[in-house]
Amino acid sequence: MEEYLSQLNEAQLEPTLQKDGPMIIIAGAGSGKTRVLTYRIAYLMSQGVDAFNILSLTFTNKAAREMKERIAKIVGTSEAKNLWMGTFHSVFAKILRFEGHHLGFPSNFTIYDTQDSQKLMGSIIKELGLDKDIYKTKQVYSRISSYKNSLITVKAYMNNPELKEADAMTRRPRMGEIYAEYVDRCFKAGAMDFDDLLLRTNELLTRFPSVLAQYQDRFRYILVDEYQDTNHSQYLIVRALADRFQNICVVGDDAQSIYAFRGANINNILNFQKDYDDVKLFRLEQNYRSTKNIVGAANSVIEHNKTKLDKVVWTANEEGPKVKIHRSLTDGDEGRYVASTIWDAKMQNQLSNSEFAILYRTNAQSRAMEDALRKRDIPYRIYGGLSFYQRKEIKDVISYLRLILNPADEEALKRVINYPARGIGQTTIDRLVVAANGYKRTIFEVLKNIDKVDININSGAKNKLKDFVTLIESFQVMNQTATAFELAEHVVKATGLLREINKEGTPEGVTRLENVEEMLNGIKDFVEGQQEIADTTGNLAEFLEDVALATDLDNEKGDEDAVALMTIHLAKGLEFNHVFVVGLEEDLFPSAMSMNTRSELEEERRLFYVALTRAENQAYLTYALSRYRWGKLVDSEPSRFIEEIDEQFVDNVTPKLERRINPMLSADIFGDVEPNKIRYKPAKQAVLKKPTKSIKQEQTKFQVTTPKNLKRVSATDESNNSNLFDDTLTVGNLVKHIRFGTGEVLKIEGKGADIKAEISFQHGGVKKLLLRFAKLEVI
Ligand code: ATP
Ligand code: MG
Secondary structure (H helix, E strand, C coil), X not given: CCHHHHHCCHHHHHHHHCCCCCEEEEECCCCCHHHHHHHXXXXXXXXXXXXXXXXXXXXXXXXXXXXXXXXXXXXXXXXXXXXXXXXXHHHHHHHHHHHHHHHCCCCCCEEECHHHHHHHHHHHHHHCCCCCCCCCHHHHHHHHHHHHHCCCCHHHHHCCHHHHHHHHHCCCCCHHHHHHHHHHHHHHCCEEEHHHHHHHHHHHHHHCHHHHHHHHHHCCEEEECCHHHCEHHHHHHHHHHHCCXXXXXXXXXXXXXXXXXXXXXXXXXXXXHHHCCCCEEEXXXXXXXXXXXXXXXXXXXXXXXXXXXXXXXXXXXXCCCCEEEEEEEEHHHHHHHXXXXXXXHHHHHCCCHHHEEEEECCHHHHHHHHHHHHHCCCCEEECCCCCHHHCHHHHHHHHHHHHHHCCCCHHHHHXXXXXXXXXXXXXXXXXXXXXXXXXXXXXXXXXXXXXXXXXXXXXXXXXXHHHHHHHHHHHHHHHCCCCHHHHHHHHHHHCCHHHHHHHHCCHHHHHHHHHHHHHHHHHHHHHHHHHHHCCCCCCHHHHHHHHHHCCHHHHCCCCCCCEEEEEHHHHCCCCEEEEEECCCECEECCEHHHCCCHHHHHHHHHHHHHHHCCEEEXXXXXXXXXXXXXXXXXXXXXXXXXXXXXXXXXEECCCXXXXXXXXXXXXCCCCCCCHHHCCCCCCCCCEEECCCCCCCCCCXXXXXXXXXXXXXXXXXXXXXXXXXXXXXXXXXXXXXXXXCEEEEEEEEECCHHHCEEEEXXXXXXXXXXXXXXXXXXXX
């Protein structure tokens, strides 16, 4: 047997060696699904299947690259080069380059990113004279995006009175017009947005049977990772392509389906067996990633979901430390705890920074983490958020490059026609847009014929426009011979872009200059790298496509030793030695916006399951009692997910705080009632009740209760404070100070009248107070 196959257990070996026919592997986190896919491809190749005939779809391009490298080690680099691997978007963008002409698209079509799409929608809303407070660009964007992912074309929309009515109900009766105009403008600009890459592929495969037949014949073996997160559009593409040979292998975990909010349909995995004949179902049960405690904790949480397939996940790995749960007073304290714990763990276990990950529900939570890591000089890297290619200066350069390749690209043109400033005003640009719409031509075509078109622009402005056309055309000439790198370098100089940034003379300006330099380096690397792994020339078109589809995870520099910060959504499929899941608070995680229905809540729980199962050795779950949200300090309660973990797997680092159970929130609130009729009412601020026993006896047990039952022990209350200063105030107690507000006792030192407490206050930071004078109230 091939040596690499010995790195699989028996259950994994079976699907790996199953060469033909439809098959599905359903298995829990860390059980080797991705490993099986990888080895299966190597095995297929060893059985004589041509790499050209294999298509493998992954969740990120990074995952595809890693898989390819792994396979290259087994079968050799030159063979692995010919594999088609990547995300749905990147693979089908490539196919549309070859075949888009059937649909009237040029092979050099631009890919509009979200920002471009939203800008275009914004200007359409303006041109149509609609109220931008009702037709909010982001909402319009996500509505149109969801139509596209459900394959509702403009025509289908127009013929569907229900959809029109639904939009009219949200006071947007003219959605259809926006949609039609948007599609038309993209088409005219030779541009596709992200959703088009799937929608247009579907259109291509349905309308052109010969094209479908050609790709069915080509992709004789299709493999899909993370199948549970495919949307309807992706599902149809896979089904169409696999229809002829039916050699389709999908792997997934229903418990890790976390993209329903973007249209992913968990039924794709549940119904797979109905879609094909004689489907072989495989299950993997042994988790190789995590310790017993982590696997046990994750299993006990996901048990709370009603909609799930029965699955066993166990591990032969060691028991490991328990899942640590830590409470802080504020998000700032939470950050400090995480940073200091990373620091200590690094020292104790000789770990590198890259073995730690901090995962959160929302990007905004990274700030407190960053501040704390910076103070401790711990290198970190944030994934997601604003990607490198979306920074202004980078997008400016890219827009020039896009325009060179596709002068019809309206968004690129609008972005650079007057940047750096060349005296072309907004009125002129608006008139150009109107003229282009009137003549049914692109703006660039109007510019080229500016003397002939009927447009109210004076001759001075016309000359400036002509200069701009000449500039772009000179770049186009250069593009025929120069490398992408030479061209980009010339562009940043010849347009005056570098000079413009230089002029700023601010530290931010310096950073921007460095970014542009970094990008030029990136182009150079890309050209060289592309030749190495994919056997292509690495021209400008390829570079731009790579950029348009890069997720932030893909820009990772392999050699960087940094703590990883990212949202849980982005962490899917990854693993780290130590994982911190932070901000485990009601209304944040589960998110307040995802608690309206059982299915939303269950998706949040799956997200938590994904987070927990990223950890190999140690998981930390942290929450804060108050945090800044939207600029305000808000009180919060621990997340229900913490309570759902079986106690045997957890270690409460801080005294346990029981969550007040709102009857509305208890497990069965969705019982017989129609789920979307119930609205979750966020619990009011938690109030801490004095422990029933004396603080000293049982200081770790707090009960949270309603204000009516509230009793407080006050340090200034004569009847109560007799002994407070010398023996009842202990580390971990929550106290209230008249000026600094609520705080947590970090340390106690000294004796009798000299007793001092170090307290971390919500509003005043860490203070050392002499208890004799400090007016403290234990809460
Ligand atoms: P996820 O659901 O999180 O995507 P997965 O099911 O895809 O997880 P993998 O990432 O393939 O799981 O595997 C998890 C870890 O276990 C990886 O580090 C992998 O190398 C390791 N692993 C998988 N199978 C084996 C095996 N038979 N022997 C040793 N290690 C294994
Ligand atoms: Mg995986």
